[in-house]
Amino acid sequence: MDWVNSILQGILLGGLYALFAAGLSLIFGVMRLVNIAHGDLIVLAAFLGLTITSTFGLHPLAAIIIVVPAMAVIGYLLQALILNRTLGDNILPPLLVTFGLSVLLQNGLLEIYTADPQKLNAGAISTANVALGPLYVGVQPLLMFGVSIGVIASLQWIFYRTALGRAFRATSDNAEIAQLMGLNKAHVFALAMALSMAVVAVAGIFLAMRTSFTPASGPGRLIFGFEAVIIGGLGNLWGTLAGGVILGVAQAIGAQINPGWQILAGHFAFLVVLAIRPRGLFPRVEH
């Protein structure tokens, strides 16, 4: 029963990893930008949540209502003012700029919040659980998993059922020709980054509710996000959820064998998938 419980916990943890990965996948899918600062932006959202909950006495889940639009605005401005200037045929400039942004964010957060570990207090929800047969499952991980599915489903709906999604896909296919359709490439990319940062906001709050975090926590989240994206397959949002779950389950199995192997087991699963299917398990079909 311990094994079943571990795997179940891994699946639920995978939901959080999918949230880490969804924004990354979205940005890569629309503008082929690998955002090295993605993990640090998750941590930025977590600290924003900390400031809002401590200032206004809000529950972390209520803080999401403020953090999501705030991060979306940050994302739009970041893309419009900085990242759009780096995009082109050469993939190096955006990599270097987002790496620089990562360093800047870590040091900025360190300056403001110090290196002390922080955590958002979610109150009773963090200890509540429900019985699933012989197993007890935490309400908070269950909620996070449900929200992750909801976020991925929403992104999928936006991409394939809305005018904004059509604009994202058209610009992703051929940004130059998309401009002939009246689409402002810079604005479309900025909207994609805003949407990505809205997802990052949810991921950041959930991270802060689940575990302690410091200004240096970003790179670790980036790696989990990357691994989930690669395992699931580039450009496939449901694949990203699957990738997150596989990563979470691998970590849970590793931890069950030996608590010290949790992170290593996740990296090992990533390596195996990369070696066998370099494009991931469920890559987007390219025409």
Add this chain to the structure above:
Amino acid sequence: MLEARNLTAFYEDFQALFGLDMTVLENQVIAVIGANGAGKTTSMRAITGLLPSSPGMVRWKGQDIGHLRADQIAALGIAMVPEGRQLFASLNVEENLIIGGRSGRSGVWNLSRVYELFPVLGERRHQAAASLSGGQQQMAAIGRALMSNPELILFDEISLGLAPIIIKQIYQVLPDIIGGGISAIVVEQDISKALAVADRVYCLSEGRIALEGETGSITREEIFHAYFGV
């Protein structure tokens, strides 16, 4: 309607256009002919804003559009059917057409009118654009441009890579499109096809206009001379 004056264009340090002068009047069809590398596509890209041009070089209804972005120029009513069709591969046929009409310009062209013009697109509306044949893709690219209800439409290498029967079909519907009050620039390598539909012809050579005139006023010998430079 459209005036290009002393139009130049560069690909980084390489100059591809050398002071082109071109005028398109209302309801006029212009043919732009020339060999590969003559500057035909470059001139279309400069007019539509895909290549930067300087202020004052391109005017649309008297307004300077030389400094505008491609999306701003498209919103003014200038559409292009690009060389090689270049449909959005991840969008289906109908989505490609809808995105063509996103500028919201009012006019006679809408989905049903495009499906009327090209019934095969209606039959395949939910099919991935990339799965269409070359001819059907050209129809979809034309439909996509029409969906913006343009006043000027640029057809870049309209028959390139298409089977003769498809080219014939495309040229058969051109009068229906242009007859609806749309001006057009038809970029072609097939001289006789271009001359058959155009009121005026510009022959480009090495980024310059080698010959221009009303289609009835210039002889085939003059065109061949300008085209081949011999």
